[in-house]
Amino acid sequence: MKYSTTLPVKALPSAEKYDGKGPEYKRRFHVMAKPTGSTCNLDCTYCFYLSKEDLLHQDRHTGMSDEVLENFIRQYIDGQDGEQVVFSWQGGEPTLMGLEFFEKVVKFQKQYQKPGQRVENDLQTNGVLINDKWAEFLKEHRFLVGLSIDGPRELHDRYRVTRSGKPTFDLVMKGVEALKKYKVPFNALVTVNRTNARFPLEVYRFVTRELGATYVQFNPCVEAVDFKVTAPQFWRDDTIPITGTRRAKPGDLDSIVTDWSVDPDDWGTFLKTVFEEWVNNDLGRVQVNLFETAVAQTMGMPAQICTASEFCGKGLAIEKNGDIYSCDHYVYPEYQIGNIEDTKLAHMAFSERQKAFGMGKKDTLPEYCKQCPYLKLCWGECPKNRLVRTPDGEPGLNYLCPGIKAFFNYAEPILVGLATLLKRDFAGLRK
């Protein structure tokens, strides 16, 4: 994986449009757009993106230009053959670009949309700037909103603060009110950190009952202590601890992760507790990203999220100046694969280098994972979290492994039961 960054950006044949006869081949990839770069109106303690301002020498006062925006939209639409193209706007905080920017987004999308193609947008936001005007726009143009919220007030305000260190819960809830008033569909995106991980039911019940989210994404907060400057897989081998040791947990003076990273054991307990609540009360009513994908995988279907997939590489990131990176979590100079001004977006997305990045997820699994009974549900989770050694000293094990194992050890029989029921229902429907 370390060496994937040295491969040339040579397009694979699949980057070229297929217009002959024969089996239909659909080119699909996903790009997460960061129109403000790392600029944000908040200063969340655990944010992995604010530091990109220094790392990438960004100017905080300029966002994505109209030229880059139009070029991106044109190439992104042109590079895909599927009937659906999904734009994801993220940051930093994308609403800082103002509504005028998103009006241009919609205008360019209409201009370049191909016949029969569906263009969709999702917007990942901290919710602070969302007011009636925004909500009206989002509803009119059918944006799906992902709202970052970490649980009830005390848990949310632990790390999600303004630039002057003030709490943000009330500001976010005002945004939620506007979304609800205009009936804008929204998902809750919860960063499970060292603090809220210890309150699984409080977090889950708040987002599903009080907030009313019916789709919830739980993202484990894991950051290497030197994440601001050191790209994943470029860590020093001699500093990598063995899983389960004190340096492989947060809170130790010499820990390899930041203080706010979730403890691997707490991650396991969090997942088990929420899973039990979900199975007992919310099956079919609430979708939880990690559980939905685990059920699908148990039924023999592909994973629905990248962290649980066998390979990476299908989700790139575009920075405000048009630079393209292998993944949103790999926005480091070592993983920049080009700029849309010089190289076609589809060439980069289907390049040998991006393919090597994607294959690296499986190819670099330690033996410990290859022998793991939960391999096909986990696939070593996200490579950026492979910060520790296996019990016998092989590097490349996921920091969260003890928690992931504990979860699957508990949930697997239930997953098998759910999968069997669902398969039976599907078979009944087909009759």
Ligand code: SF4
């Ligand atoms: S590196 Fe992590 S976040 Fe990026 S595509 Fe792979 S699993 Fe997903």
Ligand code: SF4
């Ligand atoms: S649970 Fe642990 S050992 Fe098993 S595949 Fe995942 S990271 Fe590897």
